[in-house]
Amino acid sequence: MEWTGGCLCGAVRYGSDAAPLWASYCHCGMCRKVSGAPYMAFVEFPAGALRWTAGQARAYTSSDGVVRRFCGACGGSLTFEAEGLVFIALGSLDAPERVQVQRHCYTRDRLPGIKLADGLPQFPGPFGGKGGKPQD
Numbered sequence: 001m002e003w004t005g006g007c008l009c010g011a012v013r014y015g016s017d018a019a020p021l022w023a024s025y026c027h028c029g030m031c032r033k034v035s036g037a038p039y040m041a042f043v044e045f046p047a048g049a050l051r052w053t054a055g056q057a058r059a060y061t062s063s064d065g066v067v068r069r070f071c072g073a074c075g076g077s078l079t080f081e082a083e084g085l086v087f088i089a090l091g092s093l094d095a096p097e098r099v100q101v102q103r104h105c106y107t108r109d110r111l112p113g114i115k116l117a118d119g120l121p122q123f124p125g126p127f128g129g130k131g132g133k134p135q136d
């Protein structure tokens with residue numbers, strides 16, 4: 001498989017033959033809590049393209065209709081899933097540098113010390129919906 005990734009300890013692995021569609025940084029407070037980082041980045045793969053290839057991720061329902069998967073052994077964040085779409089945590093990819101991130105979401109929740117100078121579009125709200133179209 002051309003696109004592969006997994007958790008820190010390697011127990012849970014996934015892959016996709018199809019290239020990512022979209023990638024977004026998310027500055028929301030829940031991503032902060034789940035990752036322990038100031039913000040996260042997520043990559044959307046085409047529906048059905050993603051396959052789990054090793055281990056079994058644990059699931060946590062972080063809000064209505066939203067499931068986040070992670071490794072039960074090392075705690076590594078793996079997915080954000082909503083509306084039938086699966087977004088992979090960018091940092092869990094084996095080669096995250098191959099992904100071009102297109103935008104920032106939930107910038108209304110951004111930490112004040114984070115200065116965005118990459119010139120990417122910024123959206124105050126979520127990135128949900130088909131094709132990852134931004135919403136306010």
Ligand SMILES: [Zn+2]
Binds near residue numbers: 007010011012071072
């Ligand atoms: Zn792990």
Ligand SMILES: [Zn+2]
Binds near residue numbers: 026028029031032106
């Ligand atoms: Zn978020």
